[in-house]
Amino acid sequence: MDVKTVCLGLLSIQPASGYDLKKQFESLFRHFFPAGYGSIYPALADLAADGLVDCERIRQAGKPDRKLYRITPAGRSAFRNSLAGIEPRHRLRSEFLAMIYFADQLEADRLREVLDRRIEELRAAVAEIDELEKDPLATPTSGARFVAGFGAAVAQAAADYIEQNRGLLLAHRQGRRPRRSTAPEELQAGGEQGL
Amino acid sequence: MDVKTVCLGLLSIQPASGYDLKKQFESLFRHFFPAGYGSIYPALADLAADGLVDCERIRQAGKPDRKLYRITPAGRSAFRNSLAGIEPRHRLRSEFLAMIYFADQLEADRLREVLDRRIEELRAAVAEIDELEKDPLATPTSGARFVAGFGAAVAQAAADYIEQNRGLLLAHRQGRRPRRSTAPEELQAGGEQGL
DNA sequence: TGCAGCATGTAATTTGTTACATGATTAA
DNA sequence: TTAATCATGTAACAAATTACATGCTGCA
Missing domain, CATH: 1.10.287 (Helix Hairpins)
Incomplete structure (x- = not known):
């Protein structure tokens, strides 16, 4: 499951622009599935090219145009299939x-x-x-x-x-201790024991 | 902090081959900093090219040669500097x-x-x-x-x-609906809602 | 006979991050 | 006047994953 799929999922709840989706990625999703404009806009373009979402351009007075994306029936079933089909992973890099x-x-x-x-x-x-x-x-x-x-x-x-x-x-430290030398006493290579 | 830096850190504890490092990445590190051969071997090659580790080729009877990497003084100080210099992040994608x-x-x-x-x-x-x-x-x-x-x-x-x-x-769902298939019914769903 | 372990690596691909690029409006 | 909000996107880059490629030994 990539950013594209999550965007589709969010659009299955309500229509949104890329900008709107970014705000959702910044609130709750930020904590477990972060994404930026650089992933969201291309994802939306792909989704539209695949016919999984429709796009309506909306003119606004004094603001840039919005592109409002709506999920299509094909998109809805594609999303459910992907939920049913993938084994979800939990990846951490700390x-x-x-x-x-x-x-x-x-x-x-x-x-x-x-x-x-x-x-x-x-x-x-x-x-x-x-x-x-x-x-x-x-x-x-x-x-x-x-x-x-x-x-x-x-x-x-x-x-x-x-x-x-x-x-x-x-525990075993004194606050800041000025050491004048870093004695590098390295371990010997011989052993294979590792972890 | 990337795989390269963590490899250098592991080598600061003891000399190891790429294969050895992989085993370490598979035990504890797997849970918070996974890495495969495809990251480890190139990291080691880079480290050696930068003079942060030395490499000794060891012949073994009946087994492929090992390449044992040892951290150099330059490597040790580079590692400490990177520990001192970077702001560590905790990234999750679930x-x-x-x-x-x-x-x-x-x-x-x-x-x-x-x-x-x-x-x-x-x-x-x-x-x-x-x-x-x-x-x-x-x-x-x-x-x-x-x-x-x-x-x-x-x-x-x-x-x-x-x-x-x-x-x-x-809570608001029906348990698994009794199907009238040939399969014999297992336990009827009673306790899903009572946490 | 087949698989697991030992041991090395490369290359293609996927994926995401960061920086760049634009520009009007509104509130402090 | 400065920053934030609204709103779109592209392009270069970094990084890691996956698949590929090889080959011997020992065990069941």
Whole structure:
């Protein structure tokens, strides 16, 4: 499932322009399926070329024209087929966790900063999602509410874990310790044991 | 931070071949920073070309040659600089959540299947990570243990959320409708709505 | 006989990100 | 006057995935 399919799905709920879709991608979807104009506009063009959506150009006074896209019957069934047919994946790429994996090569101050920033981001996400959940325009369906609740619960768990376990990373350190040499004592190559 | 940088980081802990690194990417890293041979081998070649790692070819009886990579002093400082310099991101793209957003366009049986499968995956991840956490070879540093604990905690929270809130998605539906096919009826749906 | 493990890599393709390009209106 | 909002899109670039390509050993 790519950006194109999600656009089609959003259009199955209501007609929208690329600009409108971008706003939806910026509210709830931002937290689990981000997309920018660079993906959305080409997706819409493809969808129209495939006959899965129709496009109506709307003139506006004092504003640029809008292109309002509406899903077609063919689009609706294509979308349902793709929901029925694909095995959904959950892909994560976290530079944050990768960095923390190597925490012992980070300065203590820098480490604290990275941890604190992540906690802030997560708490901000929880707060933002909680707001969306209260607004029936932002979460109109049970699916939307489920997803919002999921995001908030997981972000909350992540923030709590970091807060409660940061001591594991900072325990054996003294605040900022000026080291005058980086003794590189490398491990010997012989062993194959790896992980 | 890309695959190249993570490879360099892993080599900062111990020398390894591309094949060895792949195994590391398959154990803990798989859960937050997946990478395949197609990224790893080119990364290693780049690193060597930049003088950040050295490569020793090792002949083996009855097995293909290995190329053992060792980080250089330049590589070590390049790695620390990149840890100090970048703002780490946490990127998620979940087709699973996107699909659930559109749950009302999914058949009830299909929806249950998707939900159940995801719970299974999450529980399997928790179990796998718990094993890694017990093994000091798999989680040798405090950073590794922190990351493992994080992954397990978040996966656990996700599984719990799905299990406790699936009722939100299934509540207004009929369970699986009794079909008058030749197949013998299994248990009649009674408990879907009571979370 | 067939598969899994060991071990290396390349090339084509897909996909998405970032920067670029335009330009009017409205509110601070 | 500055920034934000509205509104469209393209093009260059970066990155990773997938498939391809090879070949020996040991086990069931």
